Amino acid sequence: MGLLSNKNKSVLLGPLSQNNPVIVQVLGICSALAVTSKLEPALVMAVSVTAVIAFANVIISLLRNTIPNRIRIIVQLVVCAALVTIVSEILKAYAYDVNKQLSVFVGLIITNCILMGRLEAFALGNGPWESFLDGLGNGLGYGVILVIIAFFRELLGSGTLLGFKVIPQAFYDFGYVNNGLVILPPMAIFAVAIIVWVHRSRNKNLQEN
Amino acid sequence: MNRDGNIYTIVYASVMVILVAFGLAFTSQSLRSYQKKNEDIDKMKQILRSVRVQATAENAETIYKEMINESFLVDENGSKVDGDAFSADVVKSFAKKTFPVFVATVDGQTKYIFCLQGTGLWGPLWGYMSLNDDKNTVFGTDFSHAGETPGLGAEIVQLAFSNQFQDKKLFNESGEFKSIAVVKQGKTAEGQDYVDGISGGTITSQGVNKMIFDSMSGYLKFLTSQKQ
Numbered sequence: 001m002g003l004l005s006n007k008n009k010s011v012l013l014g015p016l017s018q019n020n021p022v023i024v025q026v027l028g029i030c031s032a033l034a035v036t037s038k039l040e041p042a043l044v045m046a047v048s049v050t051a052v053i054a055f056a057n058v059i060i061s062l063l064r065n066t067i068p069n070r071i072r073i074i075v076q077l078v079v080c081a082a083l084v085t086i087v088s089e090i091l092k093a094y095a096y097d098v099n100k101q102l103s104v105f106v107g108l109i110i111t112n113c114i115l116m117g118r119l120e121a122f123a124l125g126n127g128p129w130e131s132f133l134d135g136l137g138n139g140l141g142y143g144v145i146l147v148i149i150a151f152f153r154e155l156l157g158s159g160t161l162l163g164f165k166v167i168p169q170a171f172y173d174f175g176y177v178n179n180g181l182v183i184l185p186p187m188a189i190f191a192v193a194i195i196v197w198v199h200r201s202r203n204k205n206l207q208e209n
Numbered sequence: 210m211n212r213d214g215n216i217y218t219i220v221y222a223s224v225m226v227i228l229v230a231f232g233l234a235f236t237s238q239s240l241r242s243y244q245k246k247n248e249d250i251d252k253m254k255q256i257l258r259s260v261r262v263q264a265t266a267e268n269a270e271t272i273y274k275e276m277i278n279e280s281f282l283v284d285e286n287g288s289k290v291d292g293d294a295f296s297a298d299v300v301k302s303f304a305k306k307t308f309p310v311f312v313a314t315v316d317g318q319t320k321y322i323f324c325l326q327g328t329g330l331w332g333p334l335w336g337y338m339s340l341n342d343d344k345n346t347v348f349g350t351d352f353s354h355a356g357e358t359p360g361l362g363a364e365i366v367q368l369a370f371s372n373q374f375q376d377k378k379l380f381n382e383s384g385e386f387k388s389i390a391v392v393k394q395g396k397t398a399e400g401q402d403y404v405d406g407i408s409g410g411t412i413t414s415q416g417v418n419k420m421i422f423d424s425m426s427g428y429l430k431f432l433t434s435q436k437q
Contacts, residue, residue: 037360068218075225082229086236093243096251096266101363104331104356157360180409183360 012133015141017203022145023196024206027113032146033188034105039162041101042150043143045109048091048102050139052083052109053118057135059083060123067124076119077110084109114138149191157182252295258351258371259337260313260320277322279312287430299324299335308427313339320348323428327420330412331356334365334420338374344432347389350374352417362413373404379425379432386429391418 004012021027028049035045059079060067067075088106091099099106109115118138123131154160159167159178167176181187200206211217250266253273257264264272280294285306292302294309302309303326311322321344325336332355339348350371357363364370377389379402387401391414394405406414425432 035359041359066212066221068212068221070213071218071222074222078225078229082233085233089236089240089244093240093247096244096247100251101359184409 008130008133011130012137015134015137016144017141017199018206020141020145020199021114021117021138022142023192023199025117027117028142029189029192031105031108031112032142032149032192033185035102036146036150036188037153037157037183038101039147039150039154040098041105042146044091044095044098044102045105046139046143046146048087048106049109049112049114049142050136052080052087053115053139054132054135056080056083056115057118057123057131058128060119061126061128061131064124072124073116073120076116080110080115080119114142145192145195148195149188152191153182153188255351255353256311256322256337259322259339259349260315261349276313276315277311278314280310282307282309283428283431284308285427285430287432287434299326300333303424303427306427308431310428310431315348318342323425325352325420325424327416327423329354329357329416330362330410331358334413334416336420338421338425340379340432345378345380347374347377347379354413357413358410362407362410364407364410365413365417370404370407377402377404386426386432388422388425391415391421
């Protein structure tokens with residue numbers, strides 16, 4: 001079996017669309033709402049979550065034959081918590097400003113349902129390489145949605161992208177105003193809903209009756 | 210080996226926890242010096258922002274050394290006490306009734322920088338306020354927060370908010386301490402200077418309002434003692 005056999009490819013790419021953790025499995029919604037009012041924190045969050053899921057998956061997958069069944073959730077939590085703490089410490093040392101923006105949400109990666117979901121559903125039953133790909137895929141699937149939402153929220157809410165002004169001053173002179181409502185968390189859930197709608201109308205097999 | 214046995218489970222859990230503890234302690238220790246440096250530089254940037262200087266992480270230390278020529282702690286009677294103002298934890302130091310003061314020279318004029326600390330919606334707020342040498346007129350302010358809502362309360366860090374404080378006065382005409390109010394946009398405050406709060410960030414704005422009043426009250430004697 002090659003490093004990227006067909007099965008592995010679907011493990012890696014499935015979560016990007018057909019099996020997306022946010023818009024199909026509806027996991028990790030709370031952080032998708034919380035960190036998406038600006039693009040930069042959304043990007044850093046996406047990278048952090050991807051790193052944590054991928055490595056937690058590998059570690060749990062390596063340990064999967066030794067973990068006592070009765071405390072497996074605790075073991076998974078300890079591994080996640082340790083990785084999240086390391087990510088948070090590294091951000092504090094090398095990306096201090098972004099860490100300040102993300103504030104509590106880095107710590108809250110531990111409670112991201114996608115993480116526990118992947119560890120429990122995939123890493124406990126598969127080898128390290130597949131688990132790594134699965135973690136990577138799910139992290140990216142989560143990240144893609146985060147970035148799409150953050151793109152629209154920052155553009156419509158603040159008129160900027162990554163902090164740079166993109167809506168020309170002339171628009172404002174004509175009476176255009178930034179939509180403050182888009183910054184509020186409820187609008188993020190509307191954004192998720194719109195993405196789900198577009199995604200399902202393009203993928204008829206995901207539609208439920 | 211019975212993976213479901215009690216002894217196996219207990220030993221497994223203990224070993225895992227000890228290993229993780231060592232791992233985390235090691236990470237924390239090895240990154241500590243970088244983090245401390247970042248925190249110090251961040252604090253210098255905040256102090257400099259309160260005297261209208263936008264420093265970057267690279268030049269903050271140099272500019273800070275050039276501009277801030279004195280720092281000391283004062284007690285509630287306005288007299289100087291022993292201690293290092295920069296390294297003092299503002300919350301602890303306020304609790305002990307000692308208040309850090311930094312003295313800066315901006316374009317040949319003396320500015321006094323005071324520490325502010327209070328609470329917002331989700332957690333602590335803090336900031337710095339610089340006054341002209343009349344110890345009444347605000348020269349500049351800077352606000353920070355631990356976890357206010359991004360896009361709402363968190364907007365207090367923006368210049369659009371903090372610049373509003375420039376040239377506002379803490380004392381009224383007859384020399385009474387009134388502080389500076391943060392009010393809802395469109396509202397006014399009787400008998401004192403005021404600025405507009407953040408729409409959608411009402412509790413954070415009220416937090417800033419209270420923070421300025423409470424923190425500057427601590428400096429009251431220092432502000433009034435040398436004023437003729």
